[in-house]
Amino acid sequence: MSTTVTELDKVKTGRWNGGRSPFNVEYGKIMMWFFLTSDAFTFSAFLIYYGSQRFAHMTWPDPDKLFQSIPFIADTGFPLVFVGIMTFILIMSSVTMVLAVEAGHRNAKKEVVGWMIATIIGGLMFVGCQALEWTHLHHAGFWWGSIPFQEGVSPEVTLAPYFTKEISEVSALQFANLFFTITGFHGFHVSIGILLNIIILGMTLANTFERRGSYLMVEKVGLYWHFVDLVWVFVFTFFYLV
């Protein structure tokens, strides 16, 4: 009997050789990631359809002309300023969320509570801004299936303020449908995120995570919240810039 161990008999210690978790991520967190991947597919489908519509039309409403109001301050003349504020609010609330997660790692309950409240306020501000933006477009005459219309006036005249190139009813209608559907779906996600954040805040205040010994739930909801921010980055580019 030889005492040397052959290559085959050696105990393998690699990540995928069993006896340990190869991904080394907690189950709920993996599932949150996979949910977010599938959700990213849904948003991708929406945005890709929007892209194909842009490619299919000679002309499209000009975002610089559509979005140039700042609610309560100015009705026209400030393209992209208000959406800039919205983007800043959402990025800011993403940062406060990471800071809540970071505080959770140190089991600092007070800091988690503070940052979670900041995140919720940021989310509410964003949804509020979105509501103002929708109201403005709605007053202009845009809605699902409808575009600005005046009795007895050619659409060419009614729609002229929104176009830089040729004027098209079909483009304007496609824009209205897609804008409200996609930003609506995103706003719905933000609203759900706010709800989840409030639940997590309540659980933190009730010492649930303190007793559990880990603030992992803050991390999971944080993933969702960052995803919402991530989607906005794309919505912002494709609706407001391009």
Added chain:
Amino acid sequence: MASQHHDHTVGHEEGQHHEGMTKGKIWRVFFYLLALTALEFFIALVLVHGGIVQKGIGVNVVYIALTLLKAYYIVAYFMHLKFETFGFIMSVAVVFLFILYFIALMLTEGGYLNTHYHSFPSWANP
């Protein structure tokens, strides 16, 4: 014995791989995101609106590149994906190859409709 004992603790220790995002790093990523957004606004409001650069494919490519860079910072640092294992990163990220293919398909389709199917009425802008 010793190695067995070690194996037991490894899972526990690695289960809390939280290193990577300190407060300083978080704020640094925030300023990157803010700078990238500010750059986008600079292009949109000063360069394009001021008439220095024409709207078109060139500007759009820059916008999309900046967007993807922002997306990278959010996913890698805020969502902490950069600090996960290689296997996990792949299992989340590789499927987006299908999305790239879908983009290519649908934009080609849209372009085809535009050039071969002139059925959408439009008026010249005064």
